[in-house]
Amino acid sequence: MSETPGKGLLDGLAVTLKTLTTRATTQQYPDVQPDLPPRSRGVIALSEENCTVCMLCARECPDWCIYIDSHKEEVVVPGAARARQRNVLDKFDIDFSLCMYCGICIEVCPFDALHWSPEFEYAETDVLSLLHDKNRLGEWMRTVPPPPAHDVLGEPSKEEATAARKAAGPGAATAAKTARPAAVRPRPGAAT
């Protein structure tokens, strides 16, 4: 209690008065579209041709809201010893009434078949309509923003680095030679 008595009361009044004079950040949503941050989690879009039915998304989903069905199809490659098989997607549903927008399915997808889209206006009057099938999920692909540009200061991707090395010819600087010493975990048995 070293402060002057009543200072706290006046400070409180000052805070509310200051807030009164600063502009509110409210966005008048139905009239004005909100400006969402680029990585907004609105809805999950499916790029069907990228999906290999590996089921990783369905298995990692914490609340089991992804339903996948598929069948195998024989692909006859002329000249090959035997026919190849590939998976064909029959059903890919996401139940957005269960989804908790954790994004794990998008993280685990090895083939970039799932993407975040910032669209969020898909409320329904019937909860069953929140089950989006693969066509509906595919339509969301149009709204997926392009991926953010690469960090200009970052390392080039492996593919780019390899292409550059091959173009420069043998003996040129490789990524391994020029890179800063990275924290590489020694492989067991490699260095003893």
Place this chain on the structure above:
Amino acid sequence: MDLLIRILAVMAAFLVLPLVVGQIEHKVMAHMQGRVGPMYAGAFHGWAQLIADGVKFVQKEDITPKDADRTVFQLAPIVALFPYLVVLLTIPIGPGLVGQNLDIGLFLVLAVLGIGVVAVLMSAWASANKYSLLGGVRGAAQLLGYELPLVLSAASVAMAAGTLSLPGIVEAWRPWWLIWQAPAALVFFIAGLAEIRRPPFDMPIADSELVFGYLTEYSGLRFAFFLLAEYVGIVVIAALTTVLFLGGWHGPYEEQLGWLWTLVKVFAVAFVIIWLRVTYPRLREDQLQRLCWLVLVPVSLAQLVLTVAVKSLL
């Protein structure tokens, strides 16, 4: 005919001013909390929000609980609202502009404001609800306690002016009274806040402890009456503070613009009431009584002594 016009004018003020204050509260409170408040009703910044609320309240079912004391329960909102109407009748707006010029205006105002506690107790007891009852008992303790500093500080200014008539007090007012009567003004304002149960003195309602205090069982139009009573209360306390301590219609060009000065001062005080509501949390029940009996009552008594001393020196 003259009387009719006066009564109509007071009626209009009674219906319009609380709505304006309510709308100001909506907007000021919202902006103080970094929001924008109602924006749709009436198309321009939600100016018709309280009218829309009124229409909504009228449509709602008027429920009287089964165990409630029906007549008392249904009468309480009127008892809460009516005293304020009477008070508004005696408040002068400009020189000669007053609903009814009474020689004992201040006495009547304080007596009639005391009826508020009856409305609180009526609604609390008749609701047959423990939360209502707790709120009502809290309200009774609070209103009776704060009546004393309210009356004492009002008495100080009445002694200074040498009259109980509200227009008389305003006429006798001089700018240096702002300093002379400052403690009384402060006490009157704080006690007035407690009298109308505004935050930070809203223990009888205390929505986080007592559901909604003595208003718990009310719905529809009767609930709206209680809400209206709260906003008329703001107007009345702001107007009384203006008339008694801030010099009413005194200001530049007071012959022509006296009424404007009164209104400006009333709204300024109402703004402070809203400001305090947004800023401060509710007092605890024991802090409430402590503030009243250990701070406000001694200060107002000391102010009485000061008033007498200065008055006898003049």
